[in-house]
Amino acid sequence: MLVKDKSFNLFIPQSAIQARIAELSKQIAQDYADKNPLFITILNGAFIFAADLIRQIDIVSEITFVKFTSYESMQSTGKVDQILGFDDDVFQRHVVLIEDIVDTGLTISEIIQELKRFRPASLEVVSLLTKPSAFQKDVHVRYVGFEIENKFVVGYGLDYDGYGRNLQDIYIVDEH
Ligand code: IMP
Secondary structure, three states: OEEOOEEEEEEEOHHHHHHHHHHHHHHHHHHHOOOOOEEEEEEOOOHHHHHHHHOOOOOOOEEEEEEEEEEEOOEEEEEEEEEEOOOOOOOOOEEEEEEEEEOOOHHHHHHHHHHHOOOOOEEEEEEEEEOHHHOOOOOOOOEEEEEOOOOOEEEOOEOEOOEOOOOOOEEEEOOO
């Protein structure tokens, strides 16, 4: 599979993604029953994951979206510039951040730091993918879909330079 100028191989098929989402949503629904959680989806990458996840969490909840940037092409810049702010009230809410992938952890750490200023009752992260060997920060991701190796992936919302988000499966870069 060619995305722009790079070759990618099938890595996580959609059936495996959906099976894992069913498990995660069940766990989250149990943990947040009667907590009226506020799900904050981090755009752009997490939009497909969030849509699938949230529809299976059958408890009273709210969902909103924020957009930050820190990635240029295939490398994390480590800087987070908020583009679209949120105006929802986070104070004393049980907040769950929905992320597509935690790579270096710099993005999620900054977002957590920013959100903590608004004093939520609790703050946890659900990420479809994590790359533990790339972590540069001590980040705690409460709900992890799949831990993967430190290689670039596309599909299911994740992009390479804007491309590949619409792929149903997740593909990993072919370095040969
Ligand atoms: P971090 O700050 O290094 O943890 O990067 C987080 C963001 O970088 C994610 O939300 C993604 O948008 C993007 N990213 C990190 N790794 C990948 C990848 O392998 N493929 C596509 N996007 C990625």
